[in-house]
Amino acid sequence: MKLAEALALRADAARRAEQLRVRIAASARHQEGESPAEDAAALLVEAEHTLGELESLIRRINRTNAATVAEGGTLTDALARRDVLRLRHRMVTSAADAAAGEGQRGFRQLRSELKMISTLPVADLRGQADDLARRLREVDTLIQRLNWEVDLLD
Template sequence: MKLAEALTARADLQRRIEQLRARITANARFQEGEEPSEDANALLVDAEADLARLRDLIRRINATNARLDLGTDGTMTDALATRDVLRLRHSLLADAAASASGNTQFPRQMRSELRQISALPVAELRANADRVAQELRELDNRIQQANWTYDLEE
């Protein structure tokens, strides 16, 4: 199984567990004289089995990520940490540029109102945000390529 397939299976299991949670919650109590639409105990057993499969899959994904060498990006774990930080950096720079440009403010209605002055260099912030976005896209492409290239650890 390729790493990308394991990641898809993990997402599917997580969705299934959340659906089971909702079904268990909906059937945990019922009115006297009525029958629940599903057996909450049987749903709990199903959820426990899925949780065990999820634990094993996450363990294997993490082991693979820790051992997978991506060259200049370090291990897959290193690359994922870098990608997370790049996403945060891009968001921070884009938000700072939007706030500094006044796009989030109301325009002046009258000349007598005080002008708002930017405390940050908007063009420079946007250029940095664009550079970070490009770096993020390139790293994400390398991560995706590795996901479809390497097999999952046993």
């Protein structure tokens, strides 16, 4: 099985576990004389099985990520780099938006009002954000390629 397939199975197992949690909570109590929509005990057994599958997939995925070499590091390193690039991009974009006055709907400046001055270089920040977005795309492409090339470890 390829790593990408395992990632899809992991996402599916996590969704299924969350759905089971909601169904268990909905069926855990019922009015006297009524019967619950579903058997909460059976759902708990199914949830335990699903969570066992999820744990196994997470372990195998993590082992595979740590063992896979990717541009001077491991796939785990690339994932960390992608996560931090996303955070940096969001931070720089947010700073540029704030400095440009975006998000201030209804703001009107009259001659008698105080003038708002940016403390950050908006154009430079936009350029930085563009560079971060490019780097993020490159790392994400590398990760996606490896996900479809690498076999999942046991």
